[in-house]
Amino acid sequence: MSVASADFGLARGVYNSEYYKVRGEDFLPLRWLAPECISKGVFSSKSDVWAFGILMYEIVGMGQKPYHNMDNNQVLVHVKNGGTPAKPAYCPDQLYKIMQLCWAYEKEQRPTFADILTMFEKLRDKSEFQVS
Incomplete structure (x- = not known):
């Protein structure tokens, strides 16, 4: 199985006020950004x-x-x-x-997408977490 995670920028019209400019770069979706994206403008599979x-x-x-109960500045600090x-x-x-x-705050501590798939498979296999 192959899974792709992508942002084609199609959502910009929906949440225009939720975008944030990182060091002169294009506007980015603040509420979805990892800490290293906000502070350093660094993006990776971990972000x-x-x-x-x-x-x-x-x-x-x-x-x-x-972060529905916060404004953009509060989200940044949070x-x-x-x-x-x-x-x-x-x-x-x-x-x-x-x-x-x-x-996880440190990107190295975050799982990979393969790890996440394994976690989902384990959840699926548990009787108390069945999706029908």
């Missing part, structure tokens, strides 16, 4: 893992905007200080643990 964790938050949170989104109301503990791994 994609962070963004994937935010995507999981949006799905489990039924479309709720990440993420730079190691903050992550709170657990969505209906999120299973096991899934939130995966999300938290995706949001």
